[in-house]
Amino acid sequence: MRFGKFILxxxxxxxxxxxxxxxxxxxxxxxxxxxxxxxxxxxxxDKNNLLRYNLNVVTxxxxxxxxxxxxxxxxxxxxxxxxxxxxxxxxxVIAKNKLAxxxxxxxxxxxxxxxxxxx
Amino acid sequence: xxxxxxxxxxxxxxxxxLVFFTFLxxxxxxxxxxxxxxxxxxxxxxxxxxxxxxxxxxxxYDAGMRPLAINIAAESLYAVPREIKDKEKTIQLLVPILGxxxxxxxxxxxxxxxxxxLVRKITPSQAEKIKxxxxxxxxFIKENRRAYPNGYLASHVIGFADIDNRxxxxxxxxxxxxxxxxxxxxxxxxDARQNKLNISEHMFPPKxxxxxxxxxxxVIQYIAERELDKAFKDYNAKGASIIVLDPxxxxxxxxxxxxxxxxxxxSLASVNSRRDRAICDLxxxxxxxxxxxxxxxxxxxxxxxxxxxxCENGSYKVANHILHDHTSHGWLTFKxxxxxxxxxxxxxIAQMLGAHMVYRYAKLFGFGQNTGLDLPGxxxxxxxxxxVWSKTSIGAIPIGQEVGVNTMQLAVATAVIANGxxxxxxxxxxxxxxxxxxxxxxxxxxxVHKVISTETAERVKIILRGxxxxxxxxxxxxDNFTAAGKTGTAQKIEPDGRYSHRxxxxxxxxxxxxxxxxxxxxxxxxxxxxxxFGGVVAAxxxxxxxxxxxxxxxxxxxxxxxxxxxxxxxxxx
Numbered sequence: 001m002r003f004g005k006f007i008l009x010x011x012x013x014x015x016x017x018x019x020x021x022x023x024x025x026x027x028x029x030x031x032x033x034x035x036x037x038x039x040x041x042x043x044x045x046d047k048n049n050l051l052r053y054n055l056n057v058v059t060x061x062x063x064x065x066x067x068x069x070x071x072x073x074x075x076x077x078x079x080x081x082x083x084x085x086x087x088x089x090x091x092x093v094i095a096k097n098k099l100a101x102x103x104x105x106x107x108x109x110x111x112x113x114x115x116x117x118x119x
Numbered sequence: 120x121x122x123x124x125x126x127x128x129x130x131x132x133x134x135x136x137l138v139f140f141t142f143l144x145x146x147x148x149x150x151x152x153x154x155x156x157x158x159x160x161x162x163x164x165x166x167x168x169x170x171x172x173x174x175x176x177x178x179x180y181d182a183g184m185r186p187l188a189i190n191i192a193a194e195s196l197y198a199v200p201r202e203i204k205d206k207e208k209t210i211q212l213l214v215p216i217l218g219x220x221x222x223x224x225x226x227x228x229x230x231x232x233x234x235x236x237l238v239r240k241i242t243p244s245q246a247e248k249i250k251x252x253x254x255x256x257x258x259f260i261k262e263n264r265r266a267y268p269n270g271y272l273a274s275h276v277i278g279f280a281d282i283d284n285r286x287x288x289x290x291x292x293x294x295x296x297x298x299x300x301x302x303x304x305x306x307x308x309x310d311a312r313q314n315k316l317n318i319s320e321h322m323f324p325p326k327x328x329x330x331x332x333x334x335x336x337x338v339i340q341y342i343a344e345r346e347l348d349k350a351f352k353d354y355n356a357k358g359a360s361i362i363v364l365d366p367x368x369x370x371x372x373x374x375x376x377x378x379x380x381x382x383x384x385x386s387l388a389s390v391n392s393r394r395d396r397a398i399c400d401l402x403x404x405x406x407x408x409x410x411x412x413x414x415x416x417x418x419x420x421x422x423x424x425x426x427x428x429x430c431e432n433g434s435y436k437v438a439n440h441i442l443h444d445h446t447s448h449g450w451l452t453f454k455x456x457x458x459x460x461x462x463x464x465x466x467x468i469a470q471m472l473g474a475h476m477v478y479r480y481a482k483l484f485g486f487g488q489n490t491g492l493d494l495p496g497x498x499x500x501x502x503x504x505x506x507v508w509s510k511t512s513i514g515a516i517p518i519g520q521e522v523g524v525n526t527m528q529l530a531v532a533t534a535v536i537a538n539g540x541x542x543x544x545x546x547x548x549x550x551x552x553x554x555x556x557x558x559x560x561x562x563x564x565x566x567v568h569k570v571i572s573t574e575t576a577e578r579v580k581i582i583l584r585g586x587x588x589x590x591x592x593x594x595x596x597x598d599n600f601t602a603a604g605k606t607g608t609a610q611k612i613e614p615d616g617r618y619s620h621r622x623x624x625x626x627x628x629x630x631x632x633x634x635x636x637x638x639x640x641x642x643x644x645x646x647x648x649x650x651x652f653g654g655v656v657a658a659x660x661x662x663x664x665x666x667x668x669x670x671x672x673x674x675x676x677x678x679x680x681x682x683x684x685x686x687x688x689x690x691x692x
Contacts, residue, residue, distance in 0.1 A: 027318070028310060028316065031308065031316035031317060031318050032316070034316075034317050034318075035314075035315075035316060035317050038317050042261075045192075046191070046192035046261070049189075049190075049191050049192060050191055050192070050243065053189060053191050053266055053268060056185075056186055056189070056268035057268045057269075057270075060268050060269045060270070060272065060337075061269075061272070061337065061338065061341040062269050062270050062271060062272045062341065062344075063269075063270070065341070065345065
């Protein structure tokens, strides 16, 4: 009987010890997994930060001044080439060209187009 | 006999075991009760890793919340020299990628150390190239690097931080206490290979630095810098400064100097280009200082706009010194004296006022003392007490000689006329806030004192309008707005103490629109060539900056009104 109790105590102690070791290894393996994810997350965050910084750089007035306005081929579009977006009516409106308006007397008032006939 | 013999052996073995077990138990007790602390500390050292957690330095924003100084991750390259097998080859590989001196790397790689920094905070592309080499004994540690997206824009105001993120110049050093944050620490678990695991036993998290929001507007700053740069280059100047102020609040909307430098490469810039000339440089203001004399004379009722003064046809003796006007004048009214910037006329008015009055008003306008600007290195300026003035001082100080000022003092003094007589404390920072936009500190306009009455300010304003309409500042006349201002052309002093006939400081201070000023602008061009008159060199800078800034402010105002109108219409529907 005494021997049986002794064996049981040893078994319980061994079981608890094994469980503790198992728990510790699990903690470490989870920590490794977390490390990896953390690293990936941090890398993404850093990349995001860097991209934002690059965006700030290319949208800064000093950068645009250096790169765009200093370029010899850069030209401001003329009024006739400007397309204004009318967001309220969801329409594309071409800016009025004064020269075109003057010469409009030589044009047709309305263009020929097919109309549906309702009966 | 046989049993006895066995019993003896049995006793010996039993005793041996007893002694052995007693020793073990004793050892166990010793370890458990007397040695445990030491052993557990060794184990702790082995299993845990102390790491100082770096806080994020605060971001600096402009008035429109556009970032001017931010933090980006940067990798720092270190070496474990003992682990590098072929040191010579490693150096040969690193030199072209890093672009640094061969001997510098050799000195580091050949040291018998277990850790040494090679280069800190390298670019991402450099890090990628070095990682691709896969050299054993080279490693990277991630750190934060300060980055400035606008490069040279507002470089003297923002300042810069060193490699350890400590502020060294400008706002970076002035508000370092708020920006730097507080370091944290943590004990992390580490494995048998000494790798750090993200499990912390004890942790004191770092407190990130607070964000600083400026009054400076990126767009206004850009306009000011672009125009200043143009004048600086066109007139081959030695230096140049510009300040744009809100006259009613003292908010600094833009502040720039030439030469300038790129904040991202501050360590490569010369000391000369890093100097904030607008507040550090002292110069004789010349005729722009006549604003003080004019204001004092009107305030003290010494003279009126219609009073006439004989300007001696361009030559007037004060003590043993002969004073000249740049063009000779006969009789001029008080208003014309300032419009035509007559030195003789101004001196005669100052003689009527008396030295003590000129000194008193110069002090009231803020000369000879700090403006209280929140930037480091501001000079007090130089204004002699009237009791130590020489006999010729009355012919010099009222016209801006024998007095030393900085650009900020001129801008603040001009704002007195623009805002109706109040000396405002200029300030660059609007507020300090945490990452959740909770305001930690807010800066409000501070009135230092009342200098002149509103009526006097209005009368001086009319005179200054005349300077632009029909006086020396015609080139400052705006196309769509009214403006008021004063030109200045001061001779510089040569090393032998005489006034130079080749070196000048051209200046223009003014505000627009004249009726309800939105901006005060001070432009200083140091040693311009071939032209050197303030009305020719500095006034056009004022014109272009004021014109564009006013258009921008108007558009901004219209923009907000439009949004408000749309909101109202939507709500009504």
